[in-house]
Amino acid sequence: MTATVTDHDNAYADLLGSDDAHWAFGHLPEIQQGEDPLAGVDTTVPAGLDPAGLAAYCLFLGDDALVMSHRLSEWCSNAPDLEDDIALANIALDLLGQARLLLSRAAAADPSVVPALPEGSPVPAEDALAFFREARDFRNVRLVEVPHGDFGHLVARLLLFATARLAAFERLTAHADPVLSAIAAKGVKELAYHRDYAARWFVTLAQGTDESRRRLLAGLTEVWPLQAELVATYDVAAETGVVLDEVLAAAGVDRPAVGPMSGHGHTEALSRMLAEMQVVARAHPLGTW
């Protein structure tokens, strides 16, 4: 298809080039395939693995990524400078990608986890899981759902999260489910960047000014009670401890003397966050996006 545009009055005409395929308005409806991130991947659950258990585990891993991604995306345009704004958006995007793969994997392993939608709804399984479940059905840890504080709080939370998740994903690369192990292998490369980013800022803030150190320590003290649930859920207490000790030593910071937060389930913050995240999708269960 070649369109010859010779509109000398329109300064923007030449920008479009000759192929509309690169532009949203040029897309033909008949070539819109589903955007299933696992399109064509063999999602058969290997013999010997419990499909429901695998789905529940992928939901937990996916929900952690989804909720943390949403919290990080709230930083967009609010970070201390442009580079960190971009960095946090990148990390949020990596986690959103992990969430899409994991929620899709959960749905393929056990379709009964996907909420029912009105007949004729074009909403794919990953979106149904993200946008049409209640807070009580989310399996994420509390660390990822609490509202964000200042940049010191962000750095402390991201360090704890990325450290535990990276350790877990390194182990999951050997998981018996080839889909989950492939998702983990991709995730390891991404999480290594996230952990380094948080750890460098942790040391920088700790060794910076009195104010930056004060804020970092306040943030660390606030999120530390949620660390026990995180490492227990990911089952990475030993691996995480080694890395955190290395960061804390470089930063000259002691482990906070605060105990774990009691209870389980979710804080009220998750419901509020989901209300904002889900409202548009829920208003249009038959919508095509």
Added chain:
Amino acid sequence: MNAYAVAAAVTDPEMPMLTLEDLGVLRDVRAEGSEVVVTITPTYSGCPAMATMRDDLVHRLSEAGYAARVRVSLTPAWSSDWITERGRAALRAHGLSAPGPAPRHDGPVALNLLPTRRDATCPRCGSAQVELTSEFGPTACTALYRCTGCLEPFEHVKEH
């Protein structure tokens, strides 16, 4: 033109100087019955360009007379080592710095508290006096650098 040549000529939507073949995301093109099945692999899990790549592949192949379907492959995970020599030259010609060898690790991934050291050179003036501005750039796969020689900022495609 055969189906592989059509698919191989499709360009990356975010780095259009690279074809999908040069970027290393095009894994396979084969005939299955009356269909052409193209297998691609994402660079990063959240790469937003995947949907566009998929649409572009189907679109170009259909223009060339092929009914095409796109399949995703997650394993082996994409590595920046798969960017071809021609792709690296195209990156440099367009002002981007090409990645060095991807990190390999046999045990746990080591913590790196200092900025990543790379043998990057400025794609404009060739100076080795460059400094990292941010490990995260405008797309998932690039870091931001600045040349302290000519003072121009540039993007470096990250080792992955």
